[in-house]
Amino acid sequence: MTTTSTPAPTESRPQAHSVTAMTEYVLPQHANAFGSVFGGQIMAWVDLCAAICAQRHSGKPCVTAFVDDLKFQQPVRVGEVVRLQAKVSAVFRTSMEIDVEVTGEDATTGRTWPCVHARVTFVALDSSRAPTPIPALTLDSPETVQSQREGEERRARRLVTG
């Protein structure tokens, strides 16, 4: 598939426009033999949460192109809660990098702990399913400027190895 020559949209969108939160309650059907959430289930929730974020930012249907930096830190057990938050960390021409933080929560005590951190790259598609340009990320804070710069560095490495 070849990227079209359609120009990039002139407007940009702030990170806050597409921040996406999801909450899941861990049931026995989500669990592995140890009674904690199966890694593939967490990955599916990460992909869904990030996909919603990508579609909110781009205003287009998006497909997952690359998953990197997916690190399992601590488990979440049956009866506990999985909280996901996705935000756009960098935007390129037709693709964007989404950062997803996954947190475990004991809803009875309010205790929380880091579960997973992931970065997922999505590509926006037009009605012919070809990659299509998307709005830039509004660089309205030092944090967003740094996030975009670091994302561009990661993208360069990803395209060499990926």
Ligand SMILES: CC(C)(COP(=O)(O)OP(=O)(O)OC[C@H]1O[C@@H](n2cnc3c(N)ncnc32)[C@H](O)[C@@H]1OP(=O)(O)O)[C@@H](O)C(=O)NCCC(=O)NCCS
């Ligand atoms: C992702 C996909 C659309 C890219 O198609 P392509 O023909 O390689 O498109 P292009 O070469 O024109 O690249 C389009 C964009 O994808 C990016 N891209 C392509 N491969 C990539 C990879 N491995 N990692 C990160 N970005 C990638 C390119 O950098 C480019 O981004 P940019 O325009 O922001 O610079 C295509 O490979 C695809 O459909 N893959 C399957 C997606 C899928 O089924 N996902 C799971 C279900 S959602």
